[in-house]
Amino acid sequence: xxxxxxxxxxxxxxxxxxxxxxxxxxxxxxxxxxxxxxxxxxxxxxxxxxxxxxxxxxxxxxxxxxxxxxxxxxxxxxxxxxxxxxxxxxxxxxxxxxxxxxxxxxxxxxxxxxxxxxxxxxxxxxxxxxxxxxxxxxxxxxxxxxxxxxxxxxxxxxxxxxxxxxxxxxxxxxxxxxxxxxxxxxxxxxxxxxxxxxxxxxxxxxxxxxxxxxx
Numbered sequence: 001x002x003x004x005x006x007x008x009x010x011x012x013x014x015x016x017x018x019x020x021x022x023x024x025x026x027x028x029x030x031x032x033x034x035x036x037x038x039x040x041x042x043x044x045x046x047x048x049x050x051x052x053x054x055x056x057x058x059x060x061x062x063x064x065x066x067x068x069x070x071x072x073x074x075x076x077x078x079x080x081x082x083x084x085x086x087x088x089x090x091x092x093x094x095x096x097x098x099x100x101x102x103x104x105x106x107x108x109x110x111x112x113x114x115x116x117x118x119x120x121x122x123x124x125x126x127x128x129x130x131x132x133x134x135x136x137x138x139x140x141x142x143x144x145x146x147x148x149x150x151x152x153x154x155x156x157x158x159x160x161x162x163x164x165x166x167x168x169x170x171x172x173x174x175x176x177x178x179x180x181x182x183x184x185x186x187x188x189x190x191x192x193x194x195x196x197x198x199x200x201x202x203x204x205x206x207x208x209x210x211x212x213x214x215x
Contacts (some may be wrong), residue, residue, distance in 0.1 A: 002192060004138050006088035008147040009202040019145070021176040023074035027154055028084070035089040037070075037077040042092075044072040048182035049103040049124070051112055052162040054082075066107035066162035068099075076176035082163045086117030097122040102182040104128055104141050104208060111137055127185060135200040136188060145181055148188055153181060169181040 036049045041047055052067040068079040068090065070154050079090055086094075094101075094113070102129040103109060113119070128139050138144050157174035164171075192198040 002148075002198045003201055004134060004136060004192075004198050005147055005201050005203050006069070006135055008138055008143045009203070010143065012180060013133070013142060013146050013152050013171045016146055016150060018147070018154055019151040019177065019181070020173050021076060021180045023071075023076060023080065023176070025076050025172050025176045025182070027172065028079045029075050031084055031087045031089070034079060034084060034087045037079070038089040038093045039079065040075075041070055041072065042096055044099060046183055046186070047099055048179040048184075049101050049106075049109070050064075050182065051109045052158075054162045055159045056124045057158070063163070064115055067167075067175060068113070069175040071176060071179035071183065073180075073183060076179055078172060078175055080167075081113075081116060086113060086119065088133070091117060091119045094119050095122050099123060100125060100163060102127060102186045104144075104182060105139075111195060125186065127182060130186070131189070134193070135202070141181060144185055148185055153177060 005122050011112070015184050026033075034042050048071040050069050051065050051196070053065045054063045056063050064082070066082040070093065071077070080100060081090075092093065100123055102125045106121075106124055106126045110121055127141075127144065131138070131144060136144070136147065138147055145151060154174070155162050157172055160168075160171055162171070167175075
């Protein structure tokens with residue numbers, strides 16, 4: 001039986017083994033590539049979704065979302081929105097009603113994407129809401145993954161330049177891991193619920209700064 005914690009101690013995360021996406025990663029930089037990628041993705045029963053935006057270090061200034069990463073269990077596509085925008089095919093993916101799309105802090109992602117193109121999101125599941133039914137109060141992807149799997153998702157690339165001419169291998173792995181991790185969390189929690197194979201340990205201590213961007 002797996003032990004879940006209502007709150008995971010952030011101080012324990014650095015000592016955990018690091019997890020990285022081990023599947024195929026494709027960088028999408030043209031409308032034609034985007035169309036083919038979306039056709040492929042919509043054959044999957046479940047997708048993990050996340051976005052990245054180039055950080056702005058000037059007060060009051062923000063950049064438009066630069067990357068949309070969408071992953072299956074073994075393949076992740078990185079849509080370079082700063083190059084192609086939200087194409088008709090990407091919009092078709094976001095509005096598809098049949099394929100479950102799992103993400104975290106989706107309200108922020110939708111707000112960023114809406115600044116590029118208007119769309120009506122369908123078939124999305126918000127992990128931050130979903131985990132509450134298990135008694136889990138953590139909201140960050142890093143804490144949730146540590147809580148469920150005892151592994152660490154590194155956030156070292158979060159503040160890198162997502163509009164760079166060429167994405168580094170580190171950036172690609174970071175982006176793909178975040179999207180793929182959403183699928184893994186959902187599948188594992190669904191299995192635990194179905195098999196009644198978990199117990200919750202309530203932790204009284206409150207950890208501050210519990211958000212998507214925890215380091």
